[in-house]
Amino acid sequence: MVKRLLQFFNREVSGLHEAAYLLGFFAFMSQLLALVRDKLLAYSFGAGHVLDIYYASFRIPDLIFVSIASMVSASVLVPFFIEKIDKDFAVGKKFIDHVFSAFFFAILAVSAVVFVLVPYILPVILPGFANDPYLPELITMTRIILLSPIFLGLSNFFSSVTQMYNRFFIYALSPLFYNLGIIVGVAFLYPVWGLSGLAAGVVFAAFLHFFIQFPFVMEKKLVPRLTFRIDWLSIKHVVLLSLPRTITLSSNQISTFFLVALASLMTSGSISVFSFSLNIQSVPLTIIGVSYSSAAFPTLARLFTKGDMKKFVEQMIVSARHIIFWATPLMVLFIVLRAQIVRTILGSGEFSWSDTRLTAAALALFIVSVIGQSLVLLFVRAYYSQGNTRKPLVINILSSALIVVLGYVFMKVFMLYPLFRYFIEALFKVEDLAGSIVLMLPLAYSLGVLVNTFFHWAMFHQDHPSFSKSVFGTLFQSMGASIIMGYVAYLFLDVFDEIFNINTVIGIFMQGFCAGVIGIVAGVLVLKLLKSEELKEVEKTLHAKIWKAKVVAPDQGTL
Numbered sequence: 091m092v093k094r095l096l097q098f099f100n101r102e103v104s105g106l107h108e109a110a111y112l113l114g115f116f117a118f119m120s121q122l123l124a125l126v127r128d129k130l131l132a133y134s135f136g137a138g139h140v141l142d143i144y145y146a147s148f149r150i151p152d153l154i155f156v157s158i159a160s161m162v163s164a165s166v167l168v169p170f171f172i173e174k175i176d177k178d179f180a181v182g183k184k185f186i187d188h189v190f191s192a193f194f195f196a197i198l199a200v201s202a203v204v205f206v207l208v209p210y211i212l213p214v215i216l217p218g219f220a221n222d223p224y225l226p227e228l229i230t231m232t233r234i235i236l237l238s239p240i241f242l243g244l245s246n247f248f249s250s251v252t253q254m255y256n257r258f259f260i261y262a263l264s265p266l267f268y269n270l271g272i273i274v275g276v277a278f279l280y281p282v283w284g285l286s287g288l289a290a291g292v293v294f295a296a297f298l299h300f301f302i303q304f305p306f307v308m309e310k311k312l313v314p315r316l317t318f319r320i321d322w323l324s325i326k327h328v329v330l331l332s333l334p335r336t337i338t339l340s341s342n343q344i345s346t347f348f349l350v351a352l353a354s355l356m357t358s359g360s361i362s363v364f365s366f367s368l369n370i371q372s373v374p375l376t377i378i379g380v381s382y383s384s385a386a387f388p389t390l391a392r393l394f395t396k397g398d399m400k401k402f403v404e405q406m407i408v409s410a411r412h413i414i415f416w417a418t419p420l421m422v423l424f425i426v427l428r429a430q431i432v433r434t435i436l437g438s439g440e441f442s443w444s445d446t447r448l449t450a451a452a453l454a455l456f457i458v459s460v461i462g463q464s465l466v467l468l469f470v471r472a473y474y475s476q477g478n479t480r481k482p483l484v485i486n487i488l489s490s491a492l493i494v495v496l497g498y499v500f501m502k503v504f505m506l507y508p509l510f511r512y513f514i515e516a517l518f519k520v521e522d523l524a525g526s527i528v529l530m531l532p533l534a535y536s537l538g539v540l541v542n543t544f545f546h547w548a549m550f551h552q553d554h555p556s557f558s559k560s561v562f563g564t565l566f567q568s569m570g571a572s573i574i575m576g577y578v579a580y581l582f583l584d585v586f587d588e589i590f591n592i593n594t595v596i597g598i599f600m601q602g603f604c605a606g607v608i609g610i611v612a613g614v615l616v617l618k619l620l621k622s623e624e625l626k627e628v629e630k631t632l633h634a635k636i637w638k639a640k641v642v643a644p645d646q647g648t649l
Contacts, residue, residue, distance in 0.1 A: 116262040117381055121373045123269035125435050128369055130276045133439030137362040137449065143224050144288055145365045146216055146354065147231035150204060151238050153347055156340035158197050159243030161332040170328065171250055183312060185324060190247060190314030192325045197243050201236045208232050215347075218354025227285050234289035241296035248303040251312050260306050264299045271295025334479040338470060338486045342463075345490040345538065349497050349531045356501075357525035359445070364531055366436060367452035371460060374420045379464025382413050383471050390475035402475075403554045409468055410557075411564040415624035417461045418568040419613055422576035423606055424457040426583075430602025437595050444523055451518035452532045459536035462543035469546040485545045493538030500530035564624060571616040579609025 135141040170189075174182035204211070208229050213220035219228055245264060252260045275291010283290060307313055346368065353360040386409040393402040424431060428450040437446055470482040504511050504527050514529055515521040551558045582605040591597040617625045 116266075117376045118373075120265035120269060121376055123266055123273065124369060125373070127269050127272050127276065128366060129435060130273060132366065132436035132441035132445075134276065134280070135362075136440030136442060137359040137366065137445040138440070139224065139358040140285070142354075142359060142361040143219075143228050143231065143285065145361045146219060146350065147228055147235055147289060148292075149216065149347055149350055150208065150211065150232055151235045152343065154197065154200060154204065154236070155239035155242055156343050157336070158193075158200060159239050159246055160336045160340055161193070161329065185321075186251075186312060187315045187317050188321045188324060189328060191317050192320050192322075193243060193247060194316065197240055201240060205233055205236055208236075216351055216354045218351075218356070231285055231289040234286060235292050237293045238296040241293070241300045245296070245300035245303060247314070248300065248307050251307045251310065252303050255306075255310065260303055263302050267298035267302050268295045271298045334483045335474065338479065338482045341486040341490040342493075342539070345493040345535070348494040349535065352497050352501060353528060353531060356527050359448075360525055360528040363445070363449050363452055363525070363528050366432075366449050367456050367532060370431065370435060370449075370453050371424070371456035374417060374424070374457070374460050375463050378413055378416045378420070379460070379467045382409050382464070383467040385409075386468065387471040387475060390472055394475050399554075403556055406468070406472055406550075406554070407557060407560045410465060410561045411624055412627070413464045413468060414461060414561065414564050415568050415622075415628075417464050418565075419572040419575055419610070421457050421460050422572040423579060423609065424460075425454050426576045426579050426609070427602040427606055428454045428457075430583075430598050430605075434595060434599040434602065437598070447520055448523055448525060448528065451520050451526075451529055454518065455529060455532035455536055459539040459543075462536075462539045465543055466539070466546055469550055472550065481549055482546070485542060485549070489538050489542035489545070492541060493534050496534035496537055497531050500534050501527060504530050564622075567617070567620050567622060568624075571613045571620065571622075574616050575609040575613030577609075578612040579605045582608050 131141060131144070135144075171182060171186065174185045176182075212225070212229060212232065216228075219225055222228070249264070271294045272291050275288050275294060279287030279291045279294075281287070304313075350361055350364065353364050386405060389405055390402060393399075393405060429446060432450040432453060433443075433446045436449065466486075470486075473479065473482050504514070511526070512521070514533075515523075515526050518526075518529065520526045520529075547558070583601060586601040586604050590600045592601050614625070
């Protein structure tokens with residue numbers, strides 16, 4: 091039994107849809123645990139000041155992770171490792187030692203300096219906490235969580251080895267253990283150590299993310315050894331290659347760093363509302379956008395290397411069409427059922443109905459850009475497969491800057507122009523709630539992402555004119571079917587309102603679930619009438635035994 095389980099974990103997966111669905115399954119399991127994590131946090135604290143402190147304590151460690159630890163991602167190191175190991179194991183092992191040592195010393199030095207400067211940095215980057223009585227707790231939690239990017243960076247590094255040998259399942263388990271570790275922190279460490287226990291849970295989660303990959307790396311005799319005699323020319327080559335990719339893939343996370351800074355100036359609970367809604371919208375993004383873009387990346391790279399540009403574009407078209415096919419109905423359903431989704435996931439305990447309404451409104455604004463976010467991931471990897479890092483780098487930097495600027499501008503407009511404020515509050519039915527200004531942040535984020543998507547699409551169309559025509563057909567078809575699906579689901583919300591007690595979590599879940607299922611059935615019928623090619627391909631894939639397919643290793647992403 092154990093042998094069969096290990097053989098299953100060691101399988102490789104190929105085939106775009108099979109790989110995407112299996113990646114999506116593991117992403118779904120990880121996101122499910124993430125929702126359990128958020129449920130515990132919401133139940134224990136609600137969208138209030140204490141939880142604001144918790145989310146704020148991630149800001150500096152997360153910035154260190156995306157700026158330093160992401161530079162040893164698998165997408166950068168795997169080609170180097172394969173090249174070195176295949177030629178000479180000893181040379182490859184030496185190269186691994188050098189890269190590991192350079193990274194470890196760098197992140198340790200940065201973390202140590204930040205540890206000392208945290209009391210001076212936090213009031214500047216999070217001005218809303220400058221005179222907060224909880225500032226000492228925020229400083230302590232931030233200092234504890236500074237261990238997290240070290241462990242996650244080590245996990246990034248080890249994942250390059252596991253993915254080099256195509257051990258996808260080992261890597262796929264890491265996010266599951268990460269979220270499990272945070273749940274342990276909330277359930278068991280917080281009652282003992284208070285807020286410091288929450289921070290300790292994050293560190294424990296990061297350790298699990300790293301440790302799950304350690305046995306395989308040890309088995310392959312590739313556990314890195316610290317050395318002070320580093321080949322800095324090789325390190326320079328790795329850094330020059332990884333830097334643009336790191337900035338590109340982390341630019342949106344950097345923009346959220348500044349949006350949280352703006353949220354710290356708003357009413358208590360704004361950071362929590364922003365974080366909860368961002369986490370929930372990441373579920374379809376991770377399951378669809380990350381899965382399809384990761385599944386397509388190896389094939390795109392091989393086709394470009396062979397010079398087969400016709401099949402390269404065809405692969406992009408198929409990937410984009412299926413991303414749109416899945417993301418569009420989910421986007422519409424999330425908008426229509428936003429209150430039911432948020433109440434089911436976060437409701438009960440300290441998380442009030444007011445918290446639910448505000449978070450649901452923020453979720454609707456975030457989810458508008460889920461198609462764009464998913465397509466951007468695909469476009470970026472398409473350019474990476476061609477060795478082109480400049481275009482996505484420039485576009486992502488500019489769009490991230492736009493998000494921050496829009497966040498500040500919208501916040502000022504919301505405060506200075508009552509007509510605009512009343513329009514937003516009436517549109518999302520939050521007129522009677524304090525703190526509705528937080529909606530300006532997801533609005534800025536989604537507009538920035540949509541601009542990002544437009545420029546990526548336009549640039550790719552300029553390089554490959556045959557791309558857009560095929561994809562636009564799916565976009566219009568899916569959008570039409572999804573609107574009908576959403577309308578049907580909306581109508582049946584009133585029907586099931588009379589059947590279930592929506593004052594309970596179970597009742598509101600059943601209301602949204604039943605209305606959603608009927609809406610999905612209507613959407614599928616419309617797609618069948620339209621003879622959707624994507625629907626036929628999905629049915630064909632699901633009839634195959636996808637668990638027997640070969641799995642591709644996913645591109646390294648951030649948590």
